[in-house]
Amino acid sequence: MPKIVDAEARRQEVVEAVFRIIASDGLERASLREVADEAGLAVGSVRHYFASSDELLVHSFAVVIDRIATRLEEAFTVVESLDQASAEHDNAVLTLLGQFLPLDEELAVDACVWMAFRHAARIRPVLEEEAARSHRAVAAVVGRLVMRLMPDAGTGQERLVTEAERLLATLDGLCMHALLQPEWMTFEVCRDVLSAHLDSLVVSRPTVNLKAHRE
Amino acid sequence: MPKIVDAEARRQEVVEAVFRIIASDGLERASLREVADEAGLAVGSVRHYFASSDELLVHSFAVVIDRIATRLEEAFTVVESLDQASAEHDNAVLTLLGQFLPLDEELAVDACVWMAFRHAARIRPVLEEEAARSHRAVAAVVGRLVMRLMPDAGTGQERLVTEAERLLATLDGLCMHALLQPEWMTFEVCRDVLSAHLDSLVVSRPTVNLKAHRE
DNA sequence: ACGGTTCAAGCACATTTGTGCTAAAAAGAT
DNA sequence: ATCTTTTTAGCACAAATGTGCTTGAACCGT
Incomplete structure (x- = not known):
């Protein structure tokens, strides 16, 4: 009709x-x-x-979340398919983490939009729900990744949470800096920072008891 | 008159x-x-x-930058005054890093304002200059702190830059999460993440050459 | 051919914003 | 007491925004 x-x-x-x-x-x-x-x-x-401006914005937020979450899930299945401790595995992990950064035009747009909506959600209640979903989705993937990278910490669940949050914070901070200070944040710096963080993940475990950070 | x-x-x-x-x-x-x-x-x-709305906002941005920079400088002089490898030193470092986080009402307001202006500066040219100043001021303190915490890396300047950027990214990411997802980010998680990062700083140095991240 | 449904476009109105301009109020100096 | 300068208050106008409502235009099924 x-x-x-x-x-x-x-x-x-x-x-x-x-x-x-x-x-x-x-x-x-x-x-x-x-x-x-x-x-x-x-x-x-x-x-x-x-129907309204709000609906348009909420839906746009949802779309960018789905795009990012899908990229992360795909990159994570690649990581899972590879033999741990192989060089390809390390590269796949870096590729996964790189999905957070504005490394090309499409990723940059998504990163901008994602950041803008998340910050706007602090103020605008209509965006709250999607912001929470976004956080859950990303934290889930990063959490699984940390569990895979730190297999020996099976018991210390608290440490896993800390390390997941630490990786998440580093990723968001890197993304922020890459968006806000692109002149100071080259691709190489991003890669070096991510590599250093990954090194710190696998190594730092046995050293925890050496220092007196028990408070 | x-x-x-x-x-x-x-x-x-x-x-x-x-x-x-x-x-x-x-x-x-x-x-x-x-x-x-x-x-x-x-x-x-x-x-x-x-004179104008722009002048008001630029001046407000400058004020919050000065407040944060002053806090950081003061906290850093405390760190410098203490004997390295002492427990007080570690606490002073944590206190310094805590200046970035919304740990009390005043810090929370400053963090909100700081974040808002930095993100706005990506778009609004009037804020550009202050945003650059902000980044330089904070990066300077964090850079000096990293140099102090990694005394053995005197030669590897590249590594110092990487670690400074890594710490800065973690701090900004933590601050973001504390502002945007306060329900998931308790004070304890913040402290644990910062402690874990500091551990990773002092330990990770000798392990760099073990893995094959040279490419 | 044509009618009914969906899509596209636009008008009108109330709000909000920055800014130029005017003018009243306040208070120390004479 | 009066004058002068600062401070405060307010008006008016153009621009932009969200939204309710109306009007054409397009097109598929009958």
């Missing part, structure tokens, strides 16, 4: 426009009119696919 | 109002009218002390 348009594809186009605007001009410029312009549509058209 | 008002004190009051608004409602809500209301003034009064 009606004019048939692939609604989901259209929505995706609008979301891509949102991503471009956030990456170049920030979340606060992602208004309906700006998004419509960027997508080559009228405001009314955008509003036809998204 | 004129009505004498401590202009600098008034500016400071306005800046404090900006901080409160950013911490509770985000940078985008820090408009002249909101700030004036929060400060108990009229828009015209705020505009008397700050």
Whole structure:
């Protein structure tokens, strides 16, 4: 009966426009009119696919979360498929961690958008739920990765949590710096930092009892 | 001749109002009218002390940078005054690193404001200069700290840079998580993560050549 | 051919924002 | 008491934003 348009594809186009605007001009410029312009549509058209500005933003947040989570899951299955302690395994781990960083154009856009939404979620309740989902999804993958990289710490669950959080913090910090101070953060520095962190993961275990950090 | 008002004190009051608004409602809500209301003034009064909205925001950014930098410098002189490898030294280092985290109300406000401005500076050219100053100031202290904690790496300057960046990234990531996911980030987790990182600093040096991350 | 449904576009209105400008109030100096 | 300068307050205007509502346009099934 009606004019048939692939609604989901259209929505995706609008979301891509949102991503471009956030990456170049920030979340606060992602208004309906700006998004419509960027997508080559009228405001009314955008509003036809998204009931409100909030729905558009929440959905865009969800899309970028899914993209990142999917990349991480795929990279993790690669890691799992490789023999541990092989050079390919180490490279696969670095590739996995690199999914967090703005190493190419697409990753940079996702990183910008992801950061912007997570920070906005601190203030805007509509984004809260997706922010929590985002954190759970990423923490799950990083947690599994840490468990794989520290097989000898099976008992010390507390240490696993600490190390997962530590890796997560380092990743987010690196991503932040790569976005905010790109002139100081070359690819090499990123790689060196990640390598150093991985070294610290496998080595630091037996040294815990040497120092007196028991408080 | 004129009505004498401590202009600098008034500016400071306005800046404090900006901080409160950013911490509770985000940078985008820090408009002249909101700030004036929060400060108990009229828009015209705020505009008397700050020529424009941009000047107000840039000055607020500068103030928070100075506050953080001052705290770091003071904490670092404490570290320098203590005998290395003593328990007090370790505590002083943890205290220094804790200055980055929202461990109390004042630190939390500063952390919020600092994060908000740094991210805004990616987009808004007026904030660029202060953002660069902020990064230089903090990187300087963290760099000196890393040099102190890794005395044996005197030659490997590249490694020092990597470790400084790694510590900085971990700190910023921890701060982010503490602000955005406070329910998952208790004080204890923060402390454990920082302790683990410090352990990894002093230990990881001799193990670099064991693995094949040379490529 | 045509009707009904979906899509696209736009108008109108209330809010909010930054800023230029004017003017009243306050208070020390004379 | 009066003058002068600072301080405070407010108005007005243009620009931008979200949203309710209306109007065409397009097109598939009958």
